[in-house]
Amino acid sequence: MARLNDDAQWIILMGFLISFSFFFLALIINQSTVVGQTTAESIIEFPKNDIRDFRGIFIDVIAKNTTLANSPTIQNDLKSISLNRKNAVVNFSVWYKPNDAHTYVDLYYNNGVTLYNETWASL
Amino acid sequence: MVNREGGQLFTIEGIAAGLLMILTAYLVVSATSVYTAGDTHISDMQLEQIGSDTLKIMDTPENRTTQSDLQMIFSKPIIDEEKFKTNFLALTNNTTSKANDHINFTANYTCRIYPGNDIASSQFSHSRNLTSGEHAVRVTKWVIVNRSFCGTTGEDRAVLVEVLMWRD
Numbered sequence: 001m002a003r004l005n006d007d008a009q010w011i012i013l014m015g016f017l018i019s020f021s022f023f024f025l026a027l028i029i030n031q032s033t034v035v036g037q038t039t040a041e042s043i044i045e046f047p048k049n050d051i052r053d054f055r056g057i058f059i060d061v062i063a064k065n066t067t068l069a070n071s072p073t074i075q076n077d078l079k080s081i082s083l084n085r086k087n088a089v090v091n092f093s094v095w096y097k098p099n100d101a102h103t104y105v106d107l108y109y110n111n112g113v114t115l116y117n118e119t120w121a122s123l
Numbered sequence: 124m125v126n127r128e129g130g131q132l133f134t135i136e137g138i139a140a141g142l143l144m145i146l147t148a149y150l151v152v153s154a155t156s157v158y159t160a161g162d163t164h165i166s167d168m169q170l171e172q173i174g175s176d177t178l179k180i181m182d183t184p185e186n187r188t189t190q191s192d193l194q195m196i197f198s199k200p201i202i203d204e205e206k207f208k209t210n211f212l213a214l215t216n217n218t219t220s221k222a223n224d225h226i227n228f229t230a231n232y233t234c235r236i237y238p239g240n241d242i243a244s245s246q247f248s249h250s251r252n253l254t255s256g257e258h259a260v261r262v263t264k265w266v267i268v269n270r271s272f273c274g275t276t277g278e279d280r281a282v283l284v285e286v287l288m289w290r291d
């Protein structure tokens with residue numbers, strides 16, 4: 001059959017190329033929605049707000065108030081509620097250096113997936 | 124000899140057609156899961172951010188010596204459910220157009236029962252009851268509260284405010 005008339009081989013080749021390129025384009029469109037989903041899911045899964053909230057309450061409120069910073073009640077509140085409601089182990093301590101006016105704060109947050117450590121120093 | 128090469132074009136054609144069919148079948152099978160905008164969680168992500176920002180605003184005092192709105196709500200003898208509801212709905216549902224958004228919420232707080240490590244949660248405010256149909260996201264905020272509850276009297280306590288919010 002092919003021997004009888006070879007003239008249309010160019011047309012057939014172009015036809016193949018175009019159809020393959022359409023399939024690859026369709027594949028890309030097919031995957032595009034899934035990309036949006038996985039991005040949004042990983043953003044939701046990352047505990048950005050939890051860490052910022054914990055950091056905020058500790059650095060902005062507790063570390064600036066010696067009564068709060070030395071209160072075991074507040075510390076146990078934060079640890080117990082974090083573990084129970086956020087599945088996160090948190091720890092923190094306020095410390096000072098001799099002959100240094102700065103306040104230092106160690107923060108630790110771990111929810112099994114995300115681990116966050118910080119040593120913060122006051123200005 | 125020349126005549127025996129006549130099958131090459133047919134072979135290539137066969138392979139190409141086979142590849143096309145396999146690719147088509149793959150695309151058809153993988154295209155059966157149709158994603159809608161809600162499935163992609165992009166709106167959830169945005170809703171969660173609105174909620175976190177709102178609680179952050181409500182827990183920001185006007186200056187260093189006053190209490191924040193959230194602290195004032197909790198320092199009332201009976202937790203000021205109405206004030207929380209009004210402020211939260213006003214902050215979340217405001218839009219730049221005239222029409223308001225339709226965000227609803229239920230809020231509860233969690234404290235630790237002193238002494239020990241048990242916790243207690245109770246609802247203190249809601250705009251509508253949560254039935255089973257809503258697709259809610261959770262936002263949380265730590266608040267330092269001074270009131271007589273959860274086993275202590277007149278001592279500062281850390282309380283976790285949790286809000287479930289959804290769009291109707």
